[in-house]
Amino acid sequence: MPTITIEPIDIRQADETTYAALNDHRNRFRQERDAQLPPIPLAEAIGDWHNTPAFVLMNHWVVWDSEHKTIAAAADAMRFPANAENPHLLQFMITVDPPYRRQGIGTALLRHIVALAQAENRSLLVSGSFSGIPAAASFLYRLGAKPALETTIxxxxxxxxxxxxxxxxxxxxxxxxxxxxxxxxxxxxxxxxxxxxxxxxxxxxxxxxxxxxxxxxxxxxxxxxxxxxxxxxxxxxxxxxxxxxxxxxxxxxxxxxxxxxxxxxxxxxxxxxxxxxxxxxxxxxxxxxxxxxxxxxxxxxxxxxxxxxxxxxxxxxxxxxxxxxxxxxxxxxxxxxxxxxxxxxx
Ligand SMILES: CC(C)(COP(=O)(O)OP(=O)(O)OC[C@H]1O[C@@H](n2cnc3c(N)ncnc32)[C@H](O)[C@@H]1OP(=O)(O)O)[C@@H](O)C(=O)NCCC(=O)NCCS
Known part of the structure; x- marks a missing residue:
């Protein structure tokens, strides 16, 4: 695996450079999922992030490329506070840019998510995969995850x-x-x-x-x-x-x-x-x-x-x-x- 640094960020108040790089990373993934979708403009994405609902807990991590220019991978974990609904559950998403896949970066990000889940006594993790990106289902299947709901756009x-x-x-x-x-x-x-x-x-x-x-x-x-x-x-x-x-x-x-x-x-x-x-x-x-x-x-x-x-x-x-x-x-x-x-x- 390449030497990478996994950096936690606060999505509600990150700096402009991080927001711009994260939005570009997200838009690359959006295009991969569905080429018909136009990129989300930065101002719109920042508006969404600033307005992340306060009733959910969110953690984000990013992995920069070696020149600190682009975000090559990112992950997030979403759950309700322990005294609210579903205290056993944590929902996550990991995205790795195609050139950086199969090098253990997704697994490295998952370790941070798992550490968070352990620290909060969560017992169940939930994530998603998309048709057109078989890597996601392979990644989750290999971890022992089970399909729980099939949905269609x-x-x-x-x-x-x-x-x-x-x-x-x-x-x-x-x-x-x-x-x-x-x-x-x-x-x-x-x-x-x-x-x-x-x-x-x-x-x-x-x-x-x-x-x-x-x-x-x-x-x-x-x-x-x-x-x-x-x-x-x-x-x-x-x-x-x-x-x-x-x-x-x-x-x-x-x-x-x-x-x-x-x-x-x-x-x-x-x-x-x-x-x-x-x-x-x-x-x-x-x-x-x-x-x-x-x-x-x-x-x-x-x-x-x-x-x-x-x-x-x-x-x-x-x-x-x-x-x-x-x-x-x-x-x-x-x-x-x-x-x-x-x-x-x-
Ligand atoms: C799913 C994803 C995050 C995996 O990231 P990654 O950095 O490539 O994952 P890793 O290198 O840690 O792979 C771990 C293992 O998952 C399995 N795996 C991952 N991609 C695979 C693929 N394309 N085909 C088969 N197995 C695969 C392998 O067993 C792999 O171990 P190996 O390379 O030693 O065989 C990445 O493909 C991605 O960003 N996909 C688009 C985003 C997405 O749909 N995320 C949903 C899942 S949270």
Whole structure:
């Protein structure tokens, strides 16, 4: 292995040179994962890093090249504080630039992650691999990790969208409109709905987690504001479509999309959820159709919509496939017991 120095950095307040080199490193990996994606501008990346939510603990490490010009490898570890959810769990990601692979750098970074997990008494590590980068699955498999959840990035080409289906789903409003009101929030959530939305957001815990040994994540109004600050940093525009039961005033469904000025032809579809008591009436389809119709009207530059789904999320996939979403990339979530991992890297 080459002589390397692994340097810890504080991602919330690193210096400009480190941010620039790390963003370049991340963008090289982004291109490798998906050549269709444009690089993230530095200002946008710094905005994201400065706004890393305070309710998660983050550690980062970087490996500079011998001339200290580029970052050749990086790693991060994310977890909740020990007194919060999932105190047993730590999620990590390691990226090594292709010319530096198979020299033990990934393993060296993993040793730092493992030391952190040991110091905090975490017992389970979770990471991910991507189709198109077989090295990642090989690396994790060799460590004894097990695939725990298969997911797909599905993509809709708006030229292939079935517009008559969108109209049909928009018309669901004629049936349910007496009971429910549908509307949009652009940008920040209004203060008066924050509690209701935090409660509704918990429905995302019902999305399939496969074999991942994790517990529900609780969404408080404070956490929602922290997530929002990250999402909206750097000029990202978020539209949230929501459904409210008129009689009770309760928020019962939502679906959100993100549009980033540096990638104007692509819209990202984020979370969507409907409260169990209000399912089976077409609220999910109604929200999706109203959002897509608005996007086509007000964002004519968008050609593609992307979303990530667990492969077992039948209700969400049924809606997405009907609209014309097709698999674009696949991702696997892997998990490994720390106790079994330690002998592999010692
Ligand atoms: C996965 C990744 C981090 C591995 O980094 P690395 O520095 O090459 O890893 P190491 O040199 O420490 O490899 C350790 C072992 O993993 C296995 N491995 C790694 N890459 C492999 C490949 N392309 N094919 C087969 N086995 C591989 C080997 O057993 C290797 O040991 P060996 O070289 O002695 O045979 C790197 O390929 C990468 O950055 N990929 C893109 C980022 C990514 O997808 N990360 C997700 C995983 S956290």
């Amino acid at each position: 599905n993509q809709l080409d708006l030229d292939h969208l079935d517009k008559s289906l969108v109209q049909k789903w928009q018309a669901i409003g004629e049936k349910v409109g007496q009971r429910y009101d549908l509307s949009f929030w652009d940008g920040r959530y209004p203060e008066e709905d924050l509690n209701g939305l935090a409660h509704l957001y918990e429905v995302m815990n019902q999305a399939p987690r496969g074999a991942i040994e994790s517990e529900d994540i609780h969404i408080t109004p404070e956490r929602l504001r922290q997530i929002e600050a990250t999402e909206l940093s750097g000029g990202t525009e978020r539209w949230t479509v929501y459904v409210r039961e008129r009689q009770t005033g309760e928020l019962v469904g939502f679906s959100e999309t993100f549009w980033r000025p540096f990638n104007p032809t692509m819209l990202l579809q984020g979370n969507s959820g409907v409260q169990p008591a209000h399912r089976g009436q077409g609220l999910g389809k109604w929200m999706k159709a109203m959002m897509l119709a608005r996007v086509m009207r007000e964002r004519p530059q968008v050609n593609y919509v992307r979303t990530g789904n667990a492969n077992t999320n039948a209700p969400m996939l049924a809606i997405n496939h009907a609209l014309g979403f097709r698999p674009h990339l696949s991702q696997t979530v892997w998990q490994m017991d720390l106790a079994k991992l330690i002998p592999q890297i010692s």
